[in-house]
Ligand SMILES: Cc1cc2nc3c(=O)[nH]c(=O)nc-3n(C[C@H](O)[C@H](O)[C@H](O)COP(=O)(O)OP(=O)(O)OC[C@H]3O[C@@H](n4cnc5c(N)ncnc54)[C@H](O)[C@@H]3O)c2cc1C
């Protein structure tokens with residue numbers, strides 16, 4: 295897949311080839327999800343992956359396990375309970391004071407040792423700053439394949455291998471990648487790409503404990519300080535329930551105020567397409583799409599947005615999409631729930647007013 | 661101090677088009693550029709050199725044309741450039757790529773010990789962010805990804821202090837050289853090429869290494885053979901074609917369109933009422 299062969303992509307398909315797994319790898323069984331947490335909170339991507347891992351494990355007829363590593367204590371153990379609620383059958387737990395903060399060296403050793411000891415066939419991690427740092431290190435140490443930023447995970451039942459699909463070239467194409475004769479098959483998935491399963495508070499499971507076996511003197515990197523982000527006023531698009539987004543069809547920065555007005559009435563976050571971010575009308579954290587945020591709101595209102603594939607991949611998991619576009623043939627009408635063909639500059643204020651009235655009657659009713 | 665910066669030549673993705681029938685990438689006429697993320701790492705390396713002295717070597721693996729990316733780096737102020745190029749590398753995934761690059765860096769190190777390796781956060785074509793961690797593990801370098809600033813470098817004690825982006829905050833880390841750093845985008849701005857450096861770049865006798873020169877003897881670790889991942893299928897996204905319900909009404913007035921839309925929507929999705937009320941709370 296280097297520069298030299300990707301030219302001729304799609305190249306020889308490997309899927310149809312008769313395949314036999316190296317017998318030494320047959321002992322690798324089970325699906326694992328690495329449970330990422332920071333400052334006492336688990337990253338939701340871990341539970342999104344748990345939901346996905348559950349499906350893979352059921353297809354294969356194998357157990358689903360969570361991997362929890364952290365400082366000793368009830369807080370770390372609580373992540374095991376949470377993992378069970380989200381679908382894990384068992385958890386591999388590694389507790390050590392050296393793992394209080396994320397550092398590459400102890401976490402790489404910890405996860406690598408667990409894999410070597412208990413041999414999973416599939417290992418999934420979130421494509422976060424932590425997950426990518428760790429996944430790349432562990433895959434190299436184990437000398438196995440790692441597929442990045444997958445949007446779909448499946449099992450090829452013909453040879454029980456993980457078929458991991460990811461966008462390429464900015465989302466214009468998808469490719470499915472398999473790791474045939476190496477175990478575990480590793481993949482990372484971005485936050486919000488998979489849906490969050492409903493936790494089942496009655497589920498429990500078993501815990502397998504394993505020691506890290508390292509001393510602080512072996513760890514070269516020291517954490518001097520941790521400066522938490524000041525989230526006040528920072529857009530939180532990935533977790534917003536309602537998003538109002540604008541594109542180039544808004545024409546001028548002043549018109550973008552209409553987007554903000556509607557968002558204010560709805561208590562929504564404001565999103566935008568890449569050209570809008572590049573023009574500096576809104577900050578980078580508001581870009582939705584392939585090179586921005588993936589969102590899954592209950593309602594997404596898109597005004598003056600054409601619906602290019604790079605934008606679409608970041609938002610088409612929204613429950614309801616309203617598109618406002620002056621061009622009846624705009625691609626966004628191919629996948630929106632509702633469409634209004636017209637000028638966003640007049641439709642948006644009307645929509646803002648209609649929602650305002652609707653909400654007022656709601657409040658009276660309550 | 662000796663710094664190696666890994667740079668990859670990539671097609672300018674803004675100009676990539678996909679053939680509508682064959683689903684292949686149409687590269688004709690698409691300009692090749694230095695992977696934009698690598699420039700933040702190159703600039704940081706040049707700043708360290710400005711402050712502490714030393715040499716910056718740029719390294720790339722790719723087809724012979726990739727030398728253009730390396731010359732570009734020289735025009736910005738890099739001292740040396742090496743292109744690792746060999747048909748045997750074709751089909752390399754990130755595991756094989758990190759093996760080849762690590763072997764080449766080891767070779768460079770034998771000539772002149774390397775203190776810091778820089779890589780980009782990720783590329784804009786493969787976009788895996790896996791090669792940096794891969795090189796670090798293979799060479800047993802301290803891995804420092806998503807670095808936003810280097811606050812201190814103590815060459816005497818061979819220690820470096822820096823800020824690393826974590827999910828919910830910033831880690832201030834102190835570690836020892838040698839290390840591998842990937843810089844976060846937007847953390848610095850690439851300098852302009854100077855005229856003398858541009859001349860130097862044009863005339864620079866670029867080193868081309870084949871696999872032997874890069875110290876690679878085990879060919880089972882490079883190219884398709886050394887790549888655990890296999891692309892089994894490339895296809896165009898199958899857009900779900902459930903077209904939108906287009907809202908219409910007799911008057912065609914924005915106000916009436918809006919009211920019609922809300923009436924339809926709240927009838928079909930009654931839960932939205934509650935969701936909006938919740939978002940408003
Ligand atoms: C590698 C790569 C990554 C990318 N990543 C992203 C990404 O993360 N996010 C992203 O959004 N894009 C991304 N893009 C860009 C993407 O391809 C599109 O160019 C972009 O999404 C288009 O933005 P737009 O819809 O605002 O503009 P346009 O495509 O120009 O659409 C404007 C729309 O507004 C409509 N319009 C015009 N006037 C009016 C009016 N008065 N009222 C209503 N409608 C009107 C037009 O009919 C048109 O449909 C990426 C591209 C590449 C190559």
Ligand SMILES: Cc1cc2nc3c(=O)[nH]c(=O)nc-3n(C[C@H](O)[C@H](O)[C@H](O)COP(=O)(O)OP(=O)(O)OC[C@H]3O[C@@H](n4cnc5c(N)ncnc54)[C@H](O)[C@@H]3O)c2cc1C
Pocket residue numbers: 295296297300439440441442460461462463469471666667668669695697698719720721722752753754755757761778779780781782783785786787788789790791792889
């Ligand atoms: C569409 C597509 C999808 C792919 N998916 C996967 C996948 O999921 N898993 C996988 O293992 N491989 C994958 N590959 C193969 C992978 O892209 C190549 O191995 C490539 O050589 C390096 O990976 P990258 O571009 O993702 O680099 P990244 O890991 O994103 O690059 C990080 C940094 O490493 C350095 N670097 C990377 N490549 C070079 C180079 N050739 N020369 C110098 N420095 C370099 C640069 O500093 C760069 O900024 C894919 C390739 C394509 C085209």
